[in-house]
Amino acid sequence: MSLKIRMSGWKNRIAGWFIDREFFMRANGQVRFLKISAQLQRRAAATFASVIGVWLLVTFGMAINQVTVSAQRLALIEQEAKVESAEERVASYRGSIDEVTQDLERRQEMLESLGDQYLGDLPEAEAQAPSASADSREEEKAVKTISAIVPEAAGLARIEVRQIRFAEKMTKVAQARTLQAETAIRQFGLNPEVLARQARNAQGGLFEPFFGKGKKEARDPRFLNLAAALGRMDAMERALAAIPTAMPAASMMMSSGFGYRADPFTGAAAMHAGLDFKGPVGTPILAAAKGKVVLAGFNGGYGNSVEIRHANGLVTRYAHLSGVHVRRGQMVERGVQIGRMGSTGRSTGSHLHFEVRLNGQAINPRKFLEANPDVLKVQTVAEYRADSAAKE
Incomplete structure (x- = not known):
């Protein structure tokens, strides 16, 4: 009963908005009357409301479509960044073993160069990192698949797995060293992020693909992660090495x-x-x-x-x-x-x-x-590695 009363009240209130209205206008000494009926007002209001409703529906539909397109674009980017499946890699090996060999040789040269430049003693770097990851175990399965379907490529597949595993280890070592340098920088009361922004503001040069012309290396997230980890590690260690910690005078007074x-x-x-x-x-x-x-x-x-x-x-x-x-x-x-x-x-x-x-x-x-002697020790090591990298 109360609902009917409320509905009736709303109808009466809305009906009160639309009543017959009369306007008069005076021009050249004459008075004219203009009457707008309640029915005409209701029709105009209904038309206006319909236009607004259609506009809102169209706008909402466009927004949903934009979100859908963005989601599809993100999904496509994620798909492109995924590690190649065993089937895709089998197709690559089948297509041209010579080309795969050249790609692996370029990748090996780059990995060795990065190891020498940023990590110094490679056996020491390997010892600091975990032996395998879930991705590495998946790679082992991929090798078996490739060996069974393309037996002549089995050796190359094993080399590729070792390269990927080594890249993962290098990434872990770089991340550990970055954390160590950031901790030392904070001990001096400085913000590592501010120093990192300063380093990025002074960069440039022509674009060259990180791993040569091979497309799969360029989009493999493991090698992109390696490049990012080494870049941040280098910036943090250079920033740490630049902090003035040596006594500026022989006098301590x-x-x-x-x-x-x-x-x-x-x-x-x-x-x-x-x-x-x-x-x-x-x-x-x-x-x-x-x-x-x-x-x-x-x-x-x-x-x-x-x-x-x-x-x-x-x-x-x-x-x-x-x-x-x-x-x-x-x-x-x-x-x-x-x-x-x-x-x-x-x-x-x-x-x-x-x-x-x-x-x-x-x-x-x-x-x-x-500064704490332990922090100074970290700084000394960072300075030595930064100088060694600069001489490469």
């Missing part, structure tokens, strides 16, 4: 810390953007990390100064020197003498003012110079 202090000349509150190390005039000043000299000479209140640009936006500054031993544009190694301690510029006595800046922003160098 710190005379002023990082942050707000009373200015030594005026006594007013001031920001000190680095660390001060006190020592005799002529004390050797050393590069805190490997990099390129971007400034070597007088620099206003800093006096005689040296600035070294490292990787990923890091810059170190060495100020108030009595002498400069390097020139602009020169590459220097960690621990190499770049100048002598002094008191040039805005200084009250012989000392080194040492700064570290990331993308132009001063950061506290103390956390770099007081």
Whole structure:
């Protein structure tokens, strides 16, 4: 009963919207009346509602179609990225064993080159990775299928399986080393993702397929994963190696810390953007990390100064020197003498003012110079591997 009452109430309310309406218009001294009946209003409203309804249905249908097309496109991409089935590989071997042999030879050369460049000792790298995966076991089944259908290709199929297994191991090792480098970078109070973005912002070159002309290698997800893992590992280890952790002076006596202090000349509150190390005039000043000299000479209140640009936006500054031993544009190694301690510029006595800046922003160098020995060990290994890769 209550439902009928409610329905009746709604009908009466809607009926109240459409009533006969009269309008009058005055023009040239004459008055004209225009009457719009309730029935005409209802028909116009029904027509408008129908148009809106059709438009909504068409829009909804187009949206569903777009989603369906996108889903089909994603499914197609996933299908293309799937590892080839045994039947597909049998067809490849049947088509041209010579071509498959050339593809495998190119792949082997590339794997050996990547191993030497990024992972160094291959037996050591293999020892750090698991022996097999589900994909590898599937590959073993594929070898049996190929050997039974195309006996002359059995040897090549076994070589291909070993290559795939080795690629999987290399990927695992690269991921482990990346995690180790990222952990060490965080110990210094830096964000690995920020440093990784800095590395990606300075890349370029012509496009060359990762594994030569063979199409199946280029889309095999295991080799794409390997390329991505090695690239990130290399970026993280280079970023770790560039962090300035070596003491910049033979003197260990710190005379002023990082942050707000009373200015030594005026006594007013001031920001000190680095660390001060006190020592005799002529004390050797050393590069805190490997990099390129971007400034070597007088620099206003800093006096005689040296600035070294490292990787990923890091810059170190060495100020108030009595002498400069390097020139602009020169590459220097960690621990190499770049100048002598002094008191040039805005200084009250012989000392080194040492700064570290990331993308132009001063950061506290103390956390770099007081790093945990285990972290420094990881950094040393990363620096050695990064230098070895650069020489390849």
